[in-house]
Amino acid sequence: MPPAPKADRRTTVDVTALLERGRTLATPVLRAAVDRLAPPMDTVAAYHFGWIDAQGKPADGDGGKAVRPALAVLSAEVTGAAPEIGVPGAVAVELVHNFSLLHDDLMDGDEQRRHRDTVWKVHGPAQAILVGDALFALANEVLLELGTVEAGRATRRLTKASRSLIDGQAQDISYEHRDRVSVEECLEMEGNKTGALLASASSIGAVLGGADERTADTLEKYGYHLGLAFQAVDDLLGIWGDPDATGKQTWSDLRQRKKSLPVVAALAAGGPASERLGEILAADAKTSDFANFSEEEFAARAALIEEAGGREWTADEASRQHTIAIEALDAVDMPDRVRAMFTALADFVVVRKR
Amino acid sequence: MPPAPKADRRTTVDVTALLERGRTLATPVLRAAVDRLAPPMDTVAAYHFGWIDAQGKPADGDGGKAVRPALAVLSAEVTGAAPEIGVPGAVAVELVHNFSLLHDDLMDGDEQRRHRDTVWKVHGPAQAILVGDALFALANEVLLELGTVEAGRATRRLTKASRSLIDGQAQDISYEHRDRVSVEECLEMEGNKTGALLASASSIGAVLGGADERTADTLEKYGYHLGLAFQAVDDLLGIWGDPDATGKQTWSDLRQRKKSLPVVAALAAGGPASERLGEILAADAKTSDFANFSEEEFAARAALIEEAGGREWTADEASRQHTIAIEALDAVDMPDRVRAMFTALADFVVVRKR
Numbered sequence: 001m002p003p004a005p006k007a008d009r010r011t012t013v014d015v016t017a018l019l020e021r022g023r024t025l026a027t028p029v030l031r032a033a034v035d036r037l038a039p040p041m042d043t044v045a046a047y048h049f050g051w052i053d054a055q056g057k058p059a060d061g062d063g064g065k066a067v068r069p070a071l072a073v074l075s076a077e078v079t080g081a082a083p084e085i086g087v088p089g090a091v092a093v094e095l096v097h098n099f100s101l102l103h104d105d106l107m108d109g110d111e112q113r114r115h116r117d118t119v120w121k122v123h124g125p126a127q128a129i130l131v132g133d134a135l136f137a138l139a140n141e142v143l144l145e146l147g148t149v150e151a152g153r154a155t156r157r158l159t160k161a162s163r164s165l166i167d168g169q170a171q172d173i174s175y176e177h178r179d180r181v182s183v184e185e186c187l188e189m190e191g192n193k194t195g196a197l198l199a200s201a202s203s204i205g206a207v208l209g210g211a212d213e214r215t216a217d218t219l220e221k222y223g224y225h226l227g228l229a230f231q232a233v234d235d236l237l238g239i240w241g242d243p244d245a246t247g248k249q250t251w252s253d254l255r256q257r258k259k260s261l262p263v264v265a266a267l268a269a270g271g272p273a274s275e276r277l278g279e280i281l282a283a284d285a286k287t288s289d290f291a292n293f294s295e296e297e298f299a300a301r302a303a304l305i306e307e308a309g310g311r312e313w314t315a316d317e318a319s320r321q322h323t324i325a326i327e328a329l330d331a332v333d334m335p336d337r338v339r340a341m342f343t344a345l346a347d348f349v350v351v352r353k354r
Numbered sequence: 355m356p357p358a359p360k361a362d363r364r365t366t367v368d369v370t371a372l373l374e375r376g377r378t379l380a381t382p383v384l385r386a387a388v389d390r391l392a393p394p395m396d397t398v399a400a401y402h403f404g405w406i407d408a409q410g411k412p413a414d415g416d417g418g419k420a421v422r423p424a425l426a427v428l429s430a431e432v433t434g435a436a437p438e439i440g441v442p443g444a445v446a447v448e449l450v451h452n453f454s455l456l457h458d459d460l461m462d463g464d465e466q467r468r469h470r471d472t473v474w475k476v477h478g479p480a481q482a483i484l485v486g487d488a489l490f491a492l493a494n495e496v497l498l499e500l501g502t503v504e505a506g507r508a509t510r511r512l513t514k515a516s517r518s519l520i521d522g523q524a525q526d527i528s529y530e531h532r533d534r535v536s537v538e539e540c541l542e543m544e545g546n547k548t549g550a551l552l553a554s555a556s557s558i559g560a561v562l563g564g565a566d567e568r569t570a571d572t573l574e575k576y577g578y579h580l581g582l583a584f585q586a587v588d589d590l591l592g593i594w595g596d597p598d599a600t601g602k603q604t605w606s607d608l609r610q611r612k613k614s615l616p617v618v619a620a621l622a623a624g625g626p627a628s629e630r631l632g633e634i635l636a637a638d639a640k641t642s643d644f645a646n647f648s649e650e651e652f653a654a655r656a657a658l659i660e661e662a663g664g665r666e667w668t669a670d671e672a673s674r675q676h677t678i679a680i681e682a683l684d685a686v687d688m689p690d691r692v693r694a695m696f697t698a699l700a701d702f703v704v705v706r707k708r
Contacts, residue, residue, distance in 0.1 A: 107480040126461040144510040152506035156498040
């Protein structure tokens with residue numbers, strides 16, 4: 001039987017169920033891993049993941065979108081393995097992701113994450129550092145205790161991604177102190193911060209299932225470009241997102257002077273709005289009163305970014321990266337059903353509101 | 355030919371040359387690994403290791419005693435392999451050790467390390483977090499890129515040690531907020547903070563050289579108890595050490611209210627000096643003026659610790675752990691020459707002044 005036409009394949013995938021599958025498979029293993037941490041780190045980590053509140057009472061927190069676990073268990077199916085084979089990979093990727101969130105929130109001074117106070121706000125900077133370190137170590141532990149050759153390969157790839165993640169955060173921090181950042185520099189930073197770990201998530205289950213290097217590389221390519229699409233959407237939400245949906249403050253990225261894609265694209269565009277924006281942001285960088293700016297002042301900056309074309313360019317970029325991601329999959333043999341699920345997850349990433 | 359008597363074996367080992375061998379083999383590989391870091395992390399790391407000064411000029415800094423690299427390359431020889439086989443292990447252990455120094459100095463607010471300002475003082479807290487993370491990731495990278503089964507086993511053991519290190523730091527921090535810590539709790543913390551990584555250093559070369567699990571476990575036992583001896587000596591130096599030799603402030607551990615071995619042993623000893631010390635430290639814990647205490651006030655506390663027997667108990671403990679470490683080696687076959695070198699390193703650890 002010939003494969004169903006592309007449009008049909010897409011409509012048959014229930015993304016909510018796919019995300020739920022990843023979450024259902026990975027969460028118990030993730031919780032068991034976190035339970036291994038010595039007190040008080042286990043409690044601090046449980047707070048971070050939203051499993052308990054600041055008083056230690058059980059909570060049913062927002063654990064995030066869970067795109068990464070969904071990808072990791074799905075990628076195991078590329079090799080014909082059961083999705084369960086990808087679970088240690090899903091858990092390891094989630095641990096690395098959350099290690100970076102704990103440290104980045106502290107470095108960036110972010111006070112809110114997923115509608116709640118960040119760990120350093122509630123438990124102090126030392127716990128944020130320590131628990132981040134512990135989750136990072138735990139990620140390798142969860143993989144390496146499988147004791148297989150495949151686990152060694154998966155850990156090596158995840159370690160490479162972790163280093164990219166750290167490089168990306170270093171770039172992000174350095175860009176905040178610069179007047180100008182090029183679009184290329186911004187994309188490189190976002191590739192490191194978001195692309196590399198989504199690349200791991202999209203391939204780690206396959207690596208654990210015994211995929212060859214070429215298959216793993218191709219799935220990484222899908223994930224990397226999916227990550228760039230994801231981040232472009234994140235950058236749009238960081239300025240124009242609905243705070244009720246994102247859990248962040250209004251104009252969140254502008255408040256932090258983030259040189260995100262809409263900003264750098266607007267500055268690079270040229271023309272009156274672009275030039276006016278450049279003048280305003282240069283003045284903002286020098287003011288000590290920035291924290292007290294009104295909603296209107298941030299809204300004015302957002303309007304200029306849009307007028308200069310930064311919003312549209314970023315939306316187009318999300319779409320371009322989405323296309324590259326999906327086309328990358330053509331280089332790998334996999335069941336139509338699995339390919340349709342990868343495609344549906346990519347579609348979800350670019351239309352999400354949070 | 356029968357083995358030479360124990361006393362003779364010891365006198366034939368030149369510990370300075372042994373430490374120098376580890377440093378000479380490991381440093382170029384360590385520097386090449388650190389050079390892989392993206393700017394500015396490469397510079398920050400080079401400052402931390404003492405290769406450049408705060409202005410970026412080449413420096414010939416004090417890179418530490420280098421006991422760990424010496425142990426790692428020596429342990430390769432247990433299996434009959436060349437010391438060079440242990441080099442990636444030596445580098446990985448050094449990277450983990452320095453990751454923990456970078457983060458611990460920040461968490462503890464320590465301003466000086468190896469006679470120089472700490473990284474967070476010079477380059478800020480974000481760089482201390484970031485570069486620590488990068489060194490931690492690099493440790494796994496250096497091992498896993500060997501691509502061998504042995505490297506996977508070595509990484510798994512090192513990951514376990516890293517988790518112990520983090521557990522130990524968590525205990526250390528929590529103990530600083532408590533009035534009383536038992537001797538057992540203190541030893542457990544020190545086993546985690548110092549024993550676990552010396553256990554890795556003492557076995558990782560052997561693991562890379564193909565040692566079986568029992569041999570690796572036995573070498574870890576040697577290293578763990580060597581670590582406890584090492585830490586007992588460190589705790590003595592942290593109170594009574596010569597600042598010119600240690601590179602730390604006078605009464606360094608007392609200034610930080612550290613519940614180190616001499617303190618907890620003195621508090622557990624009972625008797626008038628012990629009770630008086632307990633009252634004084636309880637009052638100290640409540641005062642906000644602690645940072646302004648005079649040299650004489652710290653000296654008085656040190657004298658009480660000594661009078662209560664804390665200094666002597668700790669020196670005896672160093673000796674006890676030294677004996678356990680050396681006796682552990684009896685369970686493993688190795689060339690006499692290698693055994694003599696392990697013994698000499700253990701002797702060095704307990705007599706050092708820095």
